[in-house]
Amino acid sequence: MRKAFSGQTRFDCQTIPEVKLNLKCRDEIIPILRGLQHAYSQPQLRDEILDLVGQDVNEHSRNDRGREGLDYWHITVLAAARLGCNLDYDKLQDLAEQHRALRQIMGIGDWQDDIDFNWRRIRDNISLLKPETTEAISHLLVAEGHRLQPDAAKKVRVDSFVVETNIHYPTESSLMVDGVRKIIGLCVDLADDLGLPGWRQHEHLLKKVKQIARQIGGIGARKGPNYMQRLKKPYRQLLKQTRRLLRRAADLCEQALSQGASDLNCAFRTASIKHYVELTQQVSDTARRRVLEGETVPNEDKLFSIFEPHTQLYKRGKAGQPIQFGRLLLVYEDAAGFIVHQHVMDRDSQDVDVPVEQTRALQKRLQNTIEEISFDCGFHSPDNQTQLAEIVPQVCLPKKGHKQSADQKSSASEQFRQARRRHAGVESAIGALQAGNGLERCRDKTELGFERYVALGVLGRNLQTLGKLLIAREDESCHAAFSKRSAA
Known part of the structure:
Protein backbone atom coordinates (compact mmCIF):
# COMPACT_ATOMS: atom_id res chain seq x y z
CA MET A 1 0.00 0.00 0.00
CA ARG A 2 1.44 3.32 -1.06
CA LYS A 3 0.40 6.94 -1.38
CA ALA A 4 1.86 9.83 -3.34
CA PHE A 5 2.58 11.97 -0.26
CA SER A 6 1.13 12.72 3.13
CA GLY A 7 -0.96 15.88 3.10
CA GLN A 8 -1.60 15.67 6.84
CA THR A 9 0.07 18.50 8.80
CA ARG A 10 2.04 17.47 11.88
CA PHE A 11 2.93 19.11 15.21
CA ASP A 12 6.54 17.89 15.06
CA CYS A 13 7.56 19.45 11.72
CA GLN A 14 6.75 22.32 9.40
CA THR A 15 5.00 21.86 6.11
CA ILE A 16 7.45 21.21 3.26
CA PRO A 17 7.15 24.67 1.59
CA GLU A 18 7.89 26.31 4.98
CA VAL A 19 11.05 24.31 5.83
CA LYS A 20 13.96 26.67 6.56
CA LEU A 21 17.24 25.71 4.86
CA ASN A 22 20.67 26.97 5.90
CA LEU A 23 21.57 29.07 2.86
CA LYS A 24 24.94 29.97 4.39
CA CYS A 25 26.02 26.34 4.01
CA ARG A 26 27.95 25.48 0.83
CA ASP A 27 27.17 21.75 0.88
CA GLU A 28 25.63 20.39 -2.33
CA ILE A 29 22.58 19.05 -0.50
CA ILE A 30 21.18 22.55 0.15
CA PRO A 31 20.44 23.42 -3.53
CA ILE A 32 19.01 19.93 -4.03
CA LEU A 33 16.63 20.32 -1.11
CA ARG A 34 15.68 23.81 -2.31
CA GLY A 35 14.92 22.44 -5.78
CA LEU A 36 12.79 19.63 -4.30
CA GLN A 37 11.02 22.12 -2.04
CA HIS A 38 10.15 24.27 -5.04
CA ALA A 39 8.90 21.26 -7.02
CA TYR A 40 6.67 20.23 -4.11
CA SER A 41 5.25 23.75 -3.77
CA GLN A 42 4.09 23.68 -7.42
CA PRO A 43 1.05 21.33 -7.33
CA GLN A 44 0.95 20.64 -11.06
CA LEU A 45 4.70 19.90 -11.27
CA ARG A 46 4.59 17.79 -8.11
CA ASP A 47 1.65 15.72 -9.32
CA GLU A 48 3.29 15.10 -12.72
CA ILE A 49 6.48 13.90 -11.02
CA LEU A 50 4.67 11.66 -8.53
CA ASP A 51 2.43 10.20 -11.25
CA LEU A 52 5.56 9.14 -13.14
CA VAL A 53 7.05 7.58 -10.01
CA GLY A 54 3.79 5.81 -9.18
CA GLN A 55 3.55 4.24 -12.65
CA ASP A 56 6.91 2.52 -12.09
CA VAL A 57 6.57 1.65 -8.41
CA ASN A 58 3.09 0.10 -8.81
CA GLU A 59 3.48 -1.11 -12.37
CA HIS A 60 2.56 -4.71 -11.41
CA SER A 61 0.63 -4.09 -8.18
CA ARG A 62 -2.13 -1.99 -6.66
CA ASN A 63 -1.33 1.01 -4.48
CA ASP A 64 -4.23 0.34 -2.07
CA ARG A 65 -3.34 -3.23 -1.09
CA GLY A 66 -0.56 -4.88 0.91
CA ARG A 67 1.89 -3.60 3.51
CA ALA A 79 16.60 9.14 -5.63
CA ALA A 80 17.51 12.81 -6.11
CA ALA A 81 19.84 12.88 -3.11
CA ARG A 82 21.63 9.65 -4.00
CA LEU A 83 23.70 10.94 -6.91
CA GLY A 84 22.90 14.61 -6.40
CA CYS A 85 25.31 14.30 -3.48
CA ASN A 86 27.19 11.26 -4.91
CA LEU A 87 26.26 8.99 -1.99
CA ASP A 88 26.34 5.25 -1.56
CA TYR A 89 23.31 3.58 -0.02
CA ASP A 90 24.84 3.39 3.48
CA LYS A 91 25.46 7.14 3.58
CA LEU A 92 22.00 7.78 2.13
CA GLN A 93 20.47 5.63 4.88
CA ASP A 94 22.31 7.64 7.53
CA LEU A 95 21.09 10.93 6.04
CA ALA A 96 17.52 9.66 5.80
CA GLU A 97 17.66 8.73 9.48
CA GLN A 98 19.67 11.67 10.86
CA HIS A 99 19.60 14.70 8.52
CA ARG A 100 16.84 16.91 9.88
CA ALA A 101 16.35 19.11 6.81
CA LEU A 102 16.22 16.09 4.47
CA ARG A 103 13.62 14.41 6.70
CA GLN A 104 11.55 17.59 6.81
CA ILE A 105 11.63 17.90 3.01
CA MET A 106 10.37 14.28 2.92
CA GLY A 107 7.57 15.35 5.29
CA ILE A 108 8.83 13.24 8.21
CA GLY A 109 8.47 14.69 11.72
CA ASP A 110 10.87 14.58 14.68
CA TRP A 111 8.60 12.13 16.53
CA GLN A 112 8.17 9.83 13.53
CA ASP A 113 10.65 6.99 14.05
CA ASP A 114 8.56 4.11 12.69
CA ILE A 115 9.68 4.46 9.04
CA ASP A 116 12.41 1.96 8.15
CA PHE A 117 15.17 3.42 5.97
CA ASN A 118 17.33 0.33 5.74
CA TRP A 119 19.77 0.69 2.81
CA ARG A 120 18.36 -2.40 1.11
CA ARG A 121 14.86 -0.94 1.25
CA ILE A 122 16.12 2.34 -0.22
CA ARG A 123 18.00 0.49 -2.98
CA ASP A 124 15.02 -1.71 -3.87
CA ASN A 125 12.66 1.27 -4.10
CA ILE A 126 15.00 3.45 -6.16
CA SER A 127 15.68 0.49 -8.47
CA LEU A 128 11.98 0.40 -9.34
CA LEU A 129 12.42 3.65 -11.28
CA LYS A 130 13.06 3.14 -14.98
CA PRO A 131 15.73 5.24 -16.71
CA GLU A 132 13.05 6.74 -18.96
CA THR A 133 11.04 7.82 -15.91
CA THR A 134 14.01 9.46 -14.23
CA GLU A 135 14.85 11.25 -17.48
CA ALA A 136 11.24 12.46 -17.80
CA ILE A 137 11.37 13.86 -14.24
CA SER A 138 14.60 15.63 -15.15
CA HIS A 139 12.90 17.13 -18.22
CA LEU A 140 10.07 18.47 -16.03
CA LEU A 141 12.57 20.15 -13.70
CA VAL A 142 14.47 21.63 -16.66
CA ALA A 143 11.18 22.99 -18.05
CA GLU A 144 10.53 24.64 -14.70
CA GLY A 145 14.02 26.16 -14.80
CA HIS A 146 13.37 27.49 -18.30
CA ARG A 147 10.13 29.03 -17.04
CA LEU A 148 12.18 30.96 -14.49
CA GLN A 149 14.95 31.78 -17.00
CA PRO A 150 13.40 31.72 -20.49
CA ASP A 151 16.56 32.55 -22.46
CA ALA A 152 18.54 29.60 -21.06
CA ALA A 153 17.52 27.17 -23.81
CA LYS A 154 18.57 29.45 -26.67
CA LYS A 155 22.26 28.50 -26.44
CA VAL A 156 23.37 24.88 -26.05
CA ARG A 157 26.81 23.24 -26.04
CA VAL A 158 27.37 19.53 -26.59
CA ASP A 159 30.08 17.01 -25.76
CA SER A 160 30.53 13.37 -24.82
CA PHE A 161 32.56 11.51 -22.22
CA VAL A 162 33.08 7.95 -21.03
CA VAL A 163 31.22 6.74 -17.95
CA GLU A 164 33.27 3.77 -16.79
CA THR A 165 31.66 0.51 -15.75
CA ASN A 166 32.65 -1.08 -12.45
CA ILE A 167 34.98 -3.80 -13.76
CA HIS A 168 38.56 -4.95 -13.24
CA TYR A 169 41.15 -4.49 -15.99
CA PRO A 170 40.18 -7.13 -18.55
CA THR A 171 42.50 -9.73 -20.04
CA GLU A 172 41.37 -12.88 -21.79
CA SER A 173 42.84 -15.09 -19.07
CA SER A 174 41.19 -13.17 -16.23
CA LEU A 175 37.84 -13.13 -18.05
CA MET A 176 38.02 -16.88 -18.62
CA VAL A 177 38.69 -17.34 -14.90
CA GLN A 201 36.28 -31.99 -7.58
CA HIS A 202 35.01 -28.51 -8.42
CA GLU A 203 37.49 -26.78 -6.09
CA HIS A 204 40.41 -28.62 -7.70
CA LEU A 205 39.17 -27.76 -11.21
CA LEU A 206 38.93 -24.06 -10.39
CA LYS A 207 42.36 -24.12 -8.73
CA LYS A 208 43.96 -25.56 -11.89
CA VAL A 209 42.40 -22.84 -14.05
CA LYS A 210 43.62 -20.13 -11.67
CA GLN A 211 47.17 -21.55 -11.63
CA ILE A 212 47.38 -21.42 -15.43
CA ALA A 213 45.97 -17.86 -15.44
CA ARG A 214 48.65 -16.81 -12.93
CA GLN A 215 51.35 -18.21 -15.23
CA ILE A 216 49.92 -16.17 -18.11
CA GLY A 217 49.80 -13.07 -15.93
CA GLY A 218 53.44 -13.51 -14.91
CA ILE A 219 54.64 -13.87 -18.50
CA GLY A 220 52.55 -10.91 -19.61
CA ALA A 221 53.85 -8.71 -16.78
CA ARG A 222 57.55 -9.49 -17.35
CA LYS A 223 57.31 -9.71 -21.15
CA GLY A 224 60.89 -10.02 -22.42
CA PRO A 225 62.05 -11.61 -25.68
CA ASN A 226 59.52 -13.76 -27.53
CA TYR A 227 56.98 -13.40 -24.75
CA MET A 228 54.11 -13.91 -27.21
CA GLN A 229 55.58 -17.29 -28.14
CA ARG A 230 55.94 -18.19 -24.47
CA LEU A 231 52.30 -17.26 -23.88
CA LYS A 232 51.03 -19.85 -26.36
CA LYS A 233 51.70 -22.94 -24.24
CA PRO A 234 49.81 -21.79 -21.08
CA TYR A 235 47.04 -20.34 -23.23
CA ARG A 236 46.59 -23.73 -24.94
CA GLN A 237 46.34 -25.35 -21.49
CA LEU A 238 43.84 -22.74 -20.29
CA LEU A 239 41.71 -23.08 -23.41
CA LYS A 240 41.77 -26.89 -23.07
CA GLN A 241 40.63 -26.78 -19.42
CA THR A 242 37.97 -24.19 -20.24
CA ARG A 243 36.57 -26.27 -23.12
CA ARG A 244 36.28 -29.31 -20.84
CA LEU A 245 34.41 -27.38 -18.18
CA LEU A 246 32.08 -25.77 -20.72
CA ARG A 247 31.20 -29.21 -22.15
CA ARG A 248 30.50 -30.55 -18.66
CA ALA A 249 28.31 -27.54 -17.91
CA ALA A 250 26.36 -28.08 -21.15
CA ASP A 251 25.89 -31.79 -20.30
CA LEU A 252 24.65 -30.86 -16.82
CA CYS A 253 22.07 -28.48 -18.31
CA GLU A 254 20.72 -31.24 -20.55
CA GLN A 255 20.47 -33.68 -17.64
CA ALA A 256 18.80 -31.07 -15.43
CA LEU A 257 16.21 -30.17 -18.04
CA SER A 258 15.41 -33.85 -18.69
CA GLN A 259 14.83 -34.42 -14.96
CA GLY A 260 12.93 -31.23 -14.17
CA ALA A 261 11.37 -30.27 -17.47
CA SER A 262 8.37 -28.56 -15.82
CA ASP A 263 10.35 -26.81 -13.05
CA LEU A 264 10.62 -23.06 -13.73
CA ASN A 265 13.42 -22.69 -11.19
CA CYS A 266 15.45 -25.38 -12.97
CA ALA A 267 14.83 -23.73 -16.34
CA PHE A 268 15.94 -20.36 -15.00
CA ARG A 269 19.15 -21.78 -13.48
CA THR A 270 20.09 -23.68 -16.63
CA ALA A 271 19.47 -20.52 -18.69
CA SER A 272 21.83 -18.64 -16.40
CA ILE A 273 24.51 -21.31 -16.86
CA LYS A 274 24.09 -21.23 -20.65
CA HIS A 275 24.41 -17.43 -20.59
CA TYR A 276 27.80 -17.57 -18.87
CA VAL A 277 28.90 -20.50 -21.05
CA GLU A 278 28.18 -18.41 -24.15
CA LEU A 279 30.13 -15.40 -22.82
CA THR A 280 33.07 -17.55 -21.74
CA GLN A 281 33.11 -19.23 -25.14
CA GLN A 282 33.26 -15.80 -26.80
CA VAL A 283 36.30 -14.84 -24.69
CA SER A 284 37.95 -18.18 -25.47
CA ASP A 285 37.47 -17.61 -29.21
CA THR A 286 39.06 -14.14 -29.11
CA ALA A 287 41.98 -15.52 -27.03
CA ARG A 288 42.56 -18.29 -29.58
CA ARG A 289 42.43 -15.85 -32.50
CA ARG A 290 44.70 -13.25 -30.88
CA VAL A 291 47.32 -15.39 -29.12
CA LEU A 292 47.46 -18.67 -31.03
CA GLU A 293 46.61 -17.46 -34.54
CA GLY A 294 48.18 -13.99 -34.29
CA GLU A 295 45.05 -12.24 -35.54
CA THR A 296 44.22 -8.63 -34.70
CA VAL A 297 40.75 -8.87 -33.18
CA PRO A 298 38.51 -5.78 -33.61
CA ASN A 299 36.87 -4.29 -30.52
CA GLU A 300 33.41 -5.21 -31.81
CA ASP A 301 34.27 -8.92 -31.39
CA LYS A 302 35.82 -8.54 -27.94
CA LEU A 303 34.18 -8.93 -24.55
CA LEU A 313 36.86 -0.01 -24.94
CA TYR A 314 37.56 3.62 -25.87
CA LYS A 315 40.96 5.06 -26.84
CA ARG A 316 40.28 8.80 -26.61
CA GLY A 317 43.82 9.96 -25.80
CA LYS A 318 42.82 11.71 -22.55
CA ALA A 319 45.68 12.74 -20.28
CA GLY A 320 46.14 10.09 -17.60
CA GLN A 321 43.41 7.90 -19.11
CA PRO A 322 44.41 6.89 -22.64
CA ILE A 323 42.19 3.79 -22.39
CA GLN A 324 38.75 3.69 -20.74
CA PHE A 325 36.26 0.87 -20.31
CA GLY A 326 32.60 1.89 -20.17
CA ARG A 327 30.06 3.63 -22.38
CA LEU A 328 29.98 7.00 -24.11
CA LEU A 329 27.48 9.50 -22.72
CA LEU A 330 26.36 12.45 -24.86
CA VAL A 331 25.24 15.55 -22.90
CA TYR A 332 23.62 18.83 -23.96
CA GLU A 333 24.08 21.78 -21.58
CA ASP A 334 22.11 25.03 -21.84
CA ALA A 335 23.05 28.58 -20.86
CA ALA A 336 21.82 28.15 -17.26
CA GLY A 337 23.81 24.95 -16.66
CA PHE A 338 20.93 22.48 -17.01
CA ILE A 339 21.65 19.17 -18.73
CA VAL A 340 18.72 19.41 -21.12
CA HIS A 341 19.40 16.09 -22.85
CA GLN A 342 21.52 12.98 -22.37
CA HIS A 343 22.00 9.88 -24.47
CA VAL A 344 23.92 6.67 -23.73
CA MET A 345 25.47 5.72 -27.07
CA ASP A 346 25.43 2.22 -28.49
CA ARG A 347 28.61 0.17 -28.16
CA ASP A 348 29.55 0.66 -31.80
CA SER A 349 28.60 4.37 -32.02
CA GLN A 350 31.02 7.30 -32.08
CA ASP A 351 30.53 11.05 -31.74
CA VAL A 352 30.06 11.58 -35.46
CA ASP A 353 27.13 9.12 -35.60
CA VAL A 354 24.68 10.75 -33.17
CA PRO A 355 24.45 14.58 -33.23
CA VAL A 356 21.81 14.99 -35.95
CA GLU A 357 19.29 12.52 -34.53
CA GLN A 358 19.71 13.68 -30.92
CA GLY A 378 34.93 15.05 -33.17
CA VAL A 395 25.78 25.86 -35.64
CA CYS A 396 29.37 25.90 -34.38
CA LEU A 397 30.88 22.65 -35.68
CA PRO A 398 34.66 22.95 -36.21
CA LYS A 399 36.26 20.91 -38.94
CA LYS A 400 38.83 18.22 -38.26
CA GLY A 401 42.49 18.84 -39.05
CA HIS A 402 44.64 21.86 -38.28
CA LYS A 403 44.62 23.30 -41.81
CA GLN A 404 40.88 22.91 -42.41
CA SER A 405 40.11 24.26 -38.93
CA ALA A 406 42.30 27.31 -39.51
CA ASP A 407 40.66 28.02 -42.88
CA GLN A 408 37.20 27.71 -41.32
CA LYS A 409 38.14 30.01 -38.43
CA SER A 410 39.58 32.69 -40.73
CA SER A 411 36.30 32.97 -42.65
CA ALA A 412 33.96 32.42 -39.70
CA SER A 413 31.50 34.96 -38.33
CA GLU A 414 31.92 36.65 -34.97
CA GLN A 415 29.01 34.61 -33.60
CA PHE A 416 30.84 31.40 -34.58
CA ARG A 417 34.03 32.61 -32.84
CA GLN A 418 32.17 33.50 -29.65
CA ALA A 419 30.39 30.12 -29.59
CA ARG A 420 33.73 28.39 -30.12
CA ARG A 421 35.29 30.26 -27.19
CA ARG A 422 32.34 29.48 -24.92
CA HIS A 423 32.23 25.81 -25.89
CA ALA A 424 35.10 24.82 -23.57
CA GLY A 425 32.80 25.54 -20.64
CA VAL A 426 30.95 22.29 -21.26
CA GLU A 427 34.00 20.52 -19.80
CA SER A 428 33.09 22.12 -16.48
CA ALA A 429 29.65 20.52 -16.63
CA ILE A 430 31.25 17.15 -17.45
CA GLY A 431 33.68 17.57 -14.55
CA ALA A 432 30.77 18.36 -12.23
CA LEU A 433 28.87 15.26 -13.39
CA GLN A 434 31.94 13.09 -12.82
CA ALA A 435 33.18 14.51 -9.52
CA GLY A 436 29.92 15.65 -7.95
CA ASN A 437 27.30 13.28 -9.36
CA GLY A 438 29.14 9.96 -9.58
CA LEU A 439 29.32 9.71 -13.36
CA GLU A 440 33.03 8.97 -13.44
CA ARG A 441 32.37 5.30 -12.67
CA CYS A 442 29.01 3.54 -12.51
CA ARG A 443 28.49 1.64 -9.25
CA ASP A 444 25.34 -0.20 -10.35
CA LYS A 445 25.15 -3.52 -12.16
CA THR A 446 23.75 -4.56 -15.57
CA GLU A 447 23.06 -2.36 -18.58
CA LEU A 448 19.67 -1.32 -17.20
CA GLY A 449 21.34 -0.33 -13.93
CA PHE A 450 23.95 1.64 -15.89
CA GLU A 451 21.27 3.64 -17.73
CA ARG A 452 19.36 4.25 -14.47
CA TYR A 453 22.58 5.38 -12.77
CA VAL A 454 23.31 7.88 -15.56
CA ALA A 455 19.75 9.25 -15.42
CA LEU A 456 19.96 9.67 -11.63
CA GLY A 457 23.27 11.53 -11.97
CA VAL A 458 21.79 13.96 -14.49
CA LEU A 459 18.68 14.39 -12.32
CA GLY A 460 20.88 15.30 -9.34
CA ARG A 461 22.85 17.82 -11.41
CA ASN A 462 19.68 19.49 -12.72
CA LEU A 463 18.20 19.72 -9.22
CA GLN A 464 21.40 21.39 -8.01
CA THR A 465 21.21 23.87 -10.88
CA LEU A 466 17.53 24.60 -10.24
CA GLY A 467 18.17 25.00 -6.51
CA LYS A 468 21.04 27.44 -7.06
CA LEU A 469 18.93 29.42 -9.52
CA LEU A 470 16.12 29.71 -6.97
CA ILE A 471 18.47 30.64 -4.13
CA ALA A 472 20.20 33.28 -6.26
CA ARG A 473 16.82 34.86 -7.02
CA GLU A 474 16.21 35.14 -3.28
CA ASP A 475 19.71 36.27 -2.24
CA GLU A 476 22.63 36.41 -4.70
CA SER A 477 25.19 36.89 -1.92
CA CYS A 478 24.43 33.68 0.01
CA HIS A 479 26.99 30.88 -0.12
CA ALA A 480 24.54 28.23 -1.34
CA ALA A 481 24.02 30.12 -4.61
CA PHE A 482 27.70 30.68 -5.36
CA SER A 483 29.11 29.20 -8.57
CA LYS A 484 32.30 29.87 -10.56
CA ARG A 485 30.82 28.50 -13.79
CA SER A 486 30.23 30.83 -16.72
CA ALA A 487 27.04 30.78 -18.75
CA ALA A 488 26.99 29.16 -22.18
Missing part, protein backbone atom coordinates in the same frame (compact mmCIF):
# COMPACT_ATOMS: atom_id res chain seq x y z
CA GLU A 68 2.62 0.09 3.76
CA GLY A 69 5.56 1.12 1.57
CA LEU A 70 7.54 4.29 1.07
CA ASP A 71 5.57 7.22 -0.30
CA TYR A 72 6.27 8.25 -3.89
CA TRP A 73 7.62 11.56 -2.57
CA HIS A 74 10.05 9.73 -0.24
CA ILE A 75 11.37 7.73 -3.20
CA THR A 76 11.73 10.90 -5.29
CA VAL A 77 13.71 12.71 -2.59
CA LEU A 78 16.00 9.75 -1.91
CA ASP A 178 35.66 -15.14 -14.12
CA GLY A 179 33.46 -17.20 -16.43
CA VAL A 180 34.71 -20.56 -15.20
CA ARG A 181 34.35 -19.49 -11.55
CA LYS A 182 30.76 -18.40 -12.10
CA ILE A 183 29.84 -21.48 -14.14
CA ILE A 184 31.35 -23.88 -11.59
CA GLY A 185 29.47 -22.20 -8.74
CA LEU A 186 26.15 -22.40 -10.56
CA CYS A 187 26.72 -25.98 -11.71
CA VAL A 188 27.69 -27.23 -8.23
CA ASP A 189 24.54 -25.74 -6.69
CA LEU A 190 22.33 -27.17 -9.43
CA ALA A 191 23.96 -30.62 -9.31
CA ASP A 192 23.64 -30.80 -5.50
CA ASP A 193 19.95 -29.86 -5.59
CA LEU A 194 19.15 -32.43 -8.29
CA GLY A 195 21.48 -35.13 -6.98
CA LEU A 196 23.55 -35.29 -10.17
CA PRO A 197 27.19 -36.46 -10.10
CA GLY A 198 30.28 -35.01 -11.76
CA TRP A 199 31.22 -31.93 -9.71
CA ARG A 200 32.86 -33.44 -6.62
CA PHE A 304 35.55 -6.77 -21.74
CA SER A 305 33.57 -8.15 -18.81
CA ILE A 306 31.68 -11.33 -18.10
CA PHE A 307 29.36 -9.52 -15.69
CA GLU A 308 29.01 -6.21 -17.61
CA PRO A 309 29.02 -7.40 -21.25
CA HIS A 310 27.78 -4.04 -22.53
CA THR A 311 31.19 -2.49 -21.68
CA GLN A 312 33.21 -1.08 -24.59
CA THR A 359 19.68 17.40 -31.77
CA ARG A 360 16.52 16.98 -33.81
CA ALA A 361 14.82 15.20 -30.90
CA LEU A 362 15.90 17.91 -28.43
CA GLN A 363 14.87 20.78 -30.71
CA LYS A 364 11.44 19.17 -31.12
CA ARG A 365 11.02 18.72 -27.35
CA LEU A 366 12.04 22.33 -26.67
CA GLN A 367 9.69 23.54 -29.44
CA ASN A 368 12.45 24.99 -31.64
CA THR A 369 13.82 27.20 -28.86
CA ILE A 370 17.51 26.50 -29.58
CA GLU A 371 19.10 29.29 -31.61
CA GLU A 372 22.77 28.39 -31.22
CA ILE A 373 24.55 25.08 -30.65
CA SER A 374 28.25 24.21 -30.44
CA PHE A 375 30.20 20.96 -30.77
CA ASP A 376 33.85 20.01 -30.93
CA CYS A 377 35.57 18.70 -34.06
CA PHE A 379 31.30 15.49 -34.24
CA HIS A 380 32.14 16.94 -37.65
CA SER A 381 31.26 15.45 -40.99
CA PRO A 382 29.96 17.19 -44.13
CA ASP A 383 26.54 15.54 -43.71
CA ASN A 384 26.33 16.55 -40.04
CA GLN A 385 27.24 20.14 -40.96
CA THR A 386 24.46 20.31 -43.54
CA GLN A 387 21.74 18.58 -41.52
CA LEU A 388 22.45 20.42 -38.28
CA ALA A 389 22.19 23.75 -40.11
CA GLU A 390 18.64 22.75 -41.08
CA ILE A 391 17.73 22.09 -37.42
CA VAL A 392 19.42 25.00 -35.59
CA PRO A 393 19.95 28.50 -37.06
CA GLN A 394 23.53 28.95 -35.78
